[in-house]
Amino acid sequence: MSDKNKKSLAVITGGASGIGLSTVKRFLNEGYEVLILDANKEAGEVSLNNLKSDTCNVNFLHCDITNHSQIDAIFEDLHAKNCPAHVLVNCAGISPALNPLHQYSVEEWHRTIAINLHGTFYACREFLKLATALKINEGSIVNVASIMGVRASAAQAPYAASKHAVVGLTKSIAQDYATMNIRANAIGPGVIDTPMNTELMKDDNIMQYMLQRIPMKRVATSDEVANLIYFLASSEASYITGSYYPIDGGYLAS
Numbered sequence: 598m599s600d601k602n603k604k605s606l607a608v609i610t611g612g613a614s615g616i617g618l619s620t621v622k623r624f625l626n627e628g629y630e631v632l633i634l635d636a637n638k639e640a641g642e643v644s645l646n647n648l649k650s651d652t653c654n655v656n657f658l659h660c661d662i663t664n665h666s667q668i669d670a671i672f673e674d675l676h677a678k679n680c681p682a683h684v685l686v687n688c689a690g691i692s693p694a695l696n697p698l699h700q701y702s703v704e705e706w707h708r709t710i711a712i713n714l715h716g717t718f719y720a721c722r723e724f725l726k727l728a729t730a731l732k733i734n735e736g737s738i739v740n741v742a743s744i745m746g747v748r749a750s751a752a753q754a755p756y757a758a759s760k761h762a763v764v765g766l767t768k769s770i771a772q773d774y775a776t777m778n779i780r781a782n783a784i785g786p787g788v789i790d791t792p793m794n795t796e797l798m799k800d801d802n803i804m805q806y807m808l809q810r811i812p813m814k815r816v817a818t819s820d821e822v823a824n825l826i827y828f829l830a831s832s833e834a835s836y837i838t839g840s841y842y843p844i845d846g847g848y849l850a851s
């Protein structure tokens with residue numbers, strides 16, 4: 598999909614900030630058209646204006662991925678315009694405050710699962726409906742899970758539950774669409790320097806504790822994560838599907 602389909606469309610949820618925004622920039626640099634879906638209208642519009650000074654291949658739609666009718670309408674519009682999307686990257690996500698399970702409210706549990714899991718499902722479902730309807734012969738989904746997609750640490754039950762489920766969802770999609778040449782992979786970022794971690798990274802004690810556990814003794818940039826996402830989405834990864842790739846400075850291996 599990298600060279601011959603230079604004007605392929607990549608839909609990127611959570612593309613207004615952090616890993617999503619770096620991913621948007623990477624796909625634009627590779628010649629893709631990019632559609633950003635994000636619930637943060639202000640950040641989305643600021644990002645769009647900044648990006649538009651370099652390219653007109655990018656668009657932003659204000660969209661809450663927990664609202665499936667909003668996602669449906671966006672993909673139905675692409676269908677009506679006979680506009681296939683070849684790549685879907687699901688970056689939209691939240692990380693709730695750390696708490697032991699009994700201190701989480703029911704609302705916080707549902708909100709985490711609604712954004713991290715249900716939103717990812719809605720976007721995958723509509724992307725795959727469009728892909729099937731327009732009979733694309735090559736496509737790729739990259740779901741941004743976490744290292745908490747395969748292990749857990751204290752006080753992160755809803756986040757870990759949602760990210761484990763995203764890994765399972767991704768593996769399942771890979772089975773269902775392999776013969777259509779639509780691949781699905783999940784990635785597991787460790788600690789990444791994004792707005793999600795701004796507060797956490799100000800806390801020296803927490804940072805020291807975390808860095809001790811990361812063999813590379815540093816956090817990653819969002820651009821480093823975007824490199825992995827782009828690789829998995831591109832035809833360079835044409836035989837990779839149903840996999841989970843940590844990007845964690847060696848954390849899971851230690």
Ligand SMILES: NC(=O)c1ccc[n+]([C@@H]2O[C@H](COP(=O)([O-])OP(=O)(O)OC[C@H]3O[C@@H](n4cnc5c(N)ncnc54)[C@H](O)[C@@H]3O)[C@@H](O)[C@H]2O)c1
Pocket residue numbers: 610611612613614615616617634635636637640660661662663687688689690691692712716741742743744785786787788789790791792793794
């Ligand atoms: N930063 C990390 O250390 C880290 C580690 C592991 C996994 N992740 C995952 O990476 C993804 C991106 O995180 P980030 O660090 O770039 O965070 P971020 O907060 O910078 O970006 C997340 C984006 O998702 C959007 N979003 C949130 N809820 C939404 C909704 N309901 N509908 C649409 N958009 C919504 C936000 O507006 C924001 O633009 C998340 O899924 C997160 O769980 C991050």
